[in-house]
Amino acid sequence: MNVIEVPDADDERLADYVRLRDVNLRKSLEAEHGLFMAEGEKVVRRALRAGYRPRSLLLTERRAAALADVVGTVRAPVYTVAESVAERLVGFDLHRGVLASFQRKPLPGVDEVLAGARRVVVLEDVVDHTNVGAIFRSAAGLGVDAIVLAPRCADPLYRRAVKVSMGAVFTMPYTRLDDWHGGLEGLRERGFALLAMTPAPDSVTLAEAVGDGAGKYALLLGSEGDGLSFRWMDQADVRVRIPMAERDVDSLNVTAAAAIACYELVVNR
Template identity: 45%
Template sequence: MIVDLTPEDGASYDPASDPRVADYLAMSDAALRQVADPANGRYIAESSKVVRRAVAAGHAPRSFFLAPKWLEGLSDVLEKFPDVPAYVGEPALLERIAGFHLHRGALAAMDRPEPRSLDDVLAGARRVAIVEDVSDHTNLGAIFRSAAALGIDAVLVTARCADPLYRRSIRVSMGTVFQVPWVRLGDWDDAVAHLRSAGFTLAALEVTDEARPVDDVAAENHERLAIILGTEGAGVSAAAIADSDVQVVIPMAAGVDSLNVAAASAVAFWELRAR
């Protein structure tokens, strides 16, 4: 259902005040969207590729928001949802509503899927990643993309971690947040106990005096392994290190201390993959 947002000449209608496009207002305010989007049961899929992957994952669109030139390329998706409005306007108008330039042309407001349980995402998993308090959406999206590519069966994010369904996380992940099962953890101690009872070895990716080279740990080929990744600055917390069974380090050359968490995750996921 195509809805043209362009005001008629002389009309007092202001599309930015139209309640029908409220899902797309203030999109450049990351702090606001981190709270408002989960509270309202929505997320924003940005770019035609991501919209397609969201729909392919079975997620339901509330509406579409796009420039006219994207109508033809997304016509097959729009035809699948004839009763879902597609709000259309020139780029300058869309930018005024959303607060940023839509250089990827198309957005969709999607219903968030029902949260998974920890039991659900661990069922059958041999390799999981625990992302502890990573607040940067770009890093989180890159971690998910590596997880999807390198055999991580599920991602567990802590309570203070960024939202995997924030639009930047989704975009950087290339939509892989839709295919890798993930769950937001509650109480840390409960999560650790749950992982242990499920037979997981906890491996903290952190430089400590007891840390072992990643290829040495990989050679042990643990049946079930949970890889803990920490924040950019502080790294894995002292509490998580204390709860880990082993600390793992990626050997560095030329005096480099560490890698960015997203790059480090890719190395660790590959080296510690199930064999």
């Protein structure tokens, strides 16, 4: 039987789950062990369905029944703890009561991710995990084929991104470029038109740029504050915008812009 009751938050078998809100600690701990965290029943099930290998599951006593069907088949220890132990361990009230630690897989190569793809989103330096998660959710939901990350874009498998994505980070093919400076060239060589999103009024509208949609498009999105770097803007084939009203609002936030752009790029063609 793989269900193990653990009475003590300091038990080293629970080390994967320690202080989940301590961003710096988590980043180094997760990098060192190649793990990531999934939270909530739905998201944990999606990670399993996507073939990620669990290191362990952690259930609070109140929620132990929620994953009863999974517990019977999963090949990893399932730790059950009291709510108070969970709270002391992770550092906040774990009201969802279901956590799992998963082993990461090696990221696929660019060739593998782009094979057969016609609609791709490329995130330069989106630094907020919530935004990365939200963009993955929209892109997956709307049918984008793949996502490519610049070297400094936030990690899609960080807990907050996983959660906000509702698990879309597990099913959306993605990889990360090693090379920021020259990385876009590889996309161009594979036949993608590079569309740089910007609120600048001297750009063309997304609908104009995509036209009848017969082609392969890579949509470039930049960081929350400053948008795309000069380098990437300069590398792009065309600068595209979402038409804005005149109402003292100068731009959309990056997740809204991404959702609209994916819709225009995929659904409307």
